[in-house]
Amino acid sequence: MISPELKKVILTELNLDDFNLQDETMAPEVPGWDSLNHVNIILAVEKSFNVKFKSYEVLRLKNVGDLQKLVDLKTGK
Amino acid sequence: MFSTVSLEKIFSLLKYDPNDPLIFSTSLFLFLFLGFLILYNIVGKNKTARIFLLIIFSLYFYYKSAGIFFIVLIVSAISNFYFGKWIAGTDKFPLKRLFLALALILNVALLGYFKYTNFILQIIGDISSRHIDPLAIFLPIGISFYTFKALTYVFDIYYDTLKPTDSLRDFSLYIFFFPNIVLGPIDRAADFLPQIDREPFISKEDIGRAIFLISLGLLKKVVIADYISLNFVDRIFDFPLRYTGVENLLALYGYVLQIYCDFSGYSDMAIGIALLLGFKLMDNFNYPFKATSIADFWRRWHISLSKWLLDYLFKPIQITSRNLRIFGNVIALVVTFFLCGLWHGAGWNFILWGVFHGVLMSISLFFKKPKEKLYKLLRIHDTRFLRFFQIIITFHLVALSFLIFRSYEMQNVLDMLSQIYEFFHAEVFIQFAEKLPLILGLILIGYLFHFLPAKLGLWIQNLITWMPLPVKILFFVIVIWVAVQFKSADIQPFIYFQF
Structure with a gap:
């Protein structure tokens, strides 16, 4: 389940009013979330949740659900 | 006499010839592939026979174009199989990283030696303004492709998005698979390996x-x-x-x-x-x-x-x-x-x-x-x-x-x-x-x-x-x-x- 906070950060960064983000949603399915923009989303998530990811942790992410899990892990949820 | 000559001719046609690689658009490939396809369909139900037949034909396909250098292919398969095993086999992250680095060094060294040695020598010669004779290094066909194929396996295991296979035979088939060994596509181990187990079903x-x-x-x-x-x-x-x-x-x-x-x-x-x-x-x-x-x-x-x-x-x-x-x-x-x-x-x-x-x-x-x-x-x-x-x-x-x-x-x-x-x-x-x-x-x-x-x-x-x-x-x-x-x-x- 994607938290409203994470959803808001992603949608704001992509300039999207709304998009149905599910655990299985992968980056290319979301308008504007391309390989070049990916880094901006990761930076926005790190800033918003005040966390720091290791490169290895980011590179193994497969979908938005994995990103949510990583955020939860880092924020101690 | 006639049959001896013909046999010799056939043998020389089937032998390694650097100027005559077995590419898909040749009549020899078409002829051999048709024979192989018939045999493949006969033994298709038996998994072991099917895999071995594919491996043998793939190795022959590679030998026909690269001769003795099919050994490089085997070295690549065995080494990357074990690197995958070692990376997955340890929980210690620094050790995983070390194995990944070693795998990269080996693969890049193999590719680098065959493909780039003379280029580097030429650059050194140009910089130092002296002539360096190029070395007689044979470039094994498809090495850039199968090296990258093998690396998808090692990387994906490192990123923990793929479980290593227990079978060296299956992994070898992934590396040797003749249709994409020479010019790709650089297929992913994660997509290919699960297909080996399935009995081939070819729809209309x-x-x-x-x-x-x-x-x-x-x-x-x-x-x-x-x-x-x-x-x-x-x-x-x-x-x-x-x-x-x-x-x-x-x-x-x-x-x-x-x-x-x-x-x-x-x-x-x-x-x-x-x-x-x-x-x-x-x-x-x-x-x-x-x-x-x-x-x-x-x-x-x-x-x-x-x-x-x-x-x-x-x-x-x-x-x-x-x-x-x-x-x-x-x-x-x-x-x-x-x-x-x-x-x-x-x-x-x-x-x-x-x-x-x-x-x-x-x-x-x-x-x-x-x-x-x-x-x-x-x-x-x-x-x-x-x-x-x-x-x-x-x-x-x-x-x-x-x-x-x-x-x-x-x-x-x-x-x-x-x-x-x-x-x-x-x-x-x-x-x-x-x-x-x-x-x-x-x-x-x-x-x-x-x-x-x-x-x-x-x-x-x-x-x-x-x-x-x-x-x-x-x-x-x-x-x-x-x-x-x-x-x-x-x-x-x-x-x-x-x-």
Whole structure:
């Protein structure tokens, strides 16, 4: 389940009013979330949740659900 | 006596010959593959027999083109299998990292030795202003492809997105698999390995698609690529100053089409042949000249390589340097495409070609937002009009890059461009069309088919699927007959056009 906070950060960064983000949603399915923009989303998530990811942790992410899990892990949820 | 001679002849035909690799568009391959396919279908139900048959045929296929260097292939399979096992076998992250580094060193060292030693020696010689004789190093065919294939396995295990296989035999089949060993697609271990266990099920649609792809690939390779290169493109590229600008421009358009038909044609055949064996390989080309930007071009051209570079090179650099924001992307783009160029060959032309693409994409990063604003202001955002111009501009940038790719001397690039700009002589086009209608026709047909809606290809594929078996066979025989006609045609005399 994607938290409203994470959803808001992603949608704001992509300039999207709304998009149905599910655990299985992968980056290319979301308008504007391309390989070049990916880094901006990761930076926005790190800033918003005040966390720091290791490169290895980011590179193994497969979908938005994995990103949510990583955020939860880092924020101690 | 007669039979001894014949046997000797057959034996020498089947033996390793560096000048006669077993490529798909040869009659020897077709003959051997038909025999193999019959045997494969007989033993198909037995998994062990099926896998061993595939391994043996694949090793023979490689031996025929690389001789004793099939040992490199075996070394690559065994070493990467164990690196995968060791990475997965430890919970300690530094140790995982160490094994990954060792795997990378070994793979890069193997590739580097065979492919780049002489290039490095040449650079050292140039810097120190003395002549160094190149070493006699044989380049084992397909080494760039299978090395990258093997690395997908090691990387994915490192990132914990793939569980290693317990079977060295299965992993070896992944590395040896003959349809994509020479020119890709660089299929992922994660996609291929699960297919080995399944009993091959080849549906009517698969057979239709396979015949469509093999026929299309054969026609692209033999009728368009080989024919226009031999009879037109090579001659202009060899002596651009002897020809007018219009001929130089046509040769450049011809070369862009040639390289696409050659490479994508071979990929089509590889995917089609794999399909007949019950394996689905990843797509490798998706109408690349319909791209509306260079980044879009790379989503459509040699997809298996661009995805590899994206996942295992670009993203790690990009994420590591993410605090530099847009400059992190620029560094990642230029480094990735520098190495992409180097991967294509040990020469400055390839490096320059790669860097050119990296720089073009970097520039477009900075102009992305102002460009979008301008399009909205002019109200052409998302219009056919805009797309048309984007396609034309992208195509010509790609063509310019391929001119660099094809030219071992920068002077050649400058000569062709100066002929196009300063010595165009458009009227020569009429003479060209009159004297070489087949060449012009093939170039036009090639581009026309490329720009027609993709639905047309699907429609032909469905038509072949629907054909009864004897008609399918007849269709395929006609395709082969056409290919043979073009292959055995006399070299077209070339005329120096008068103007």
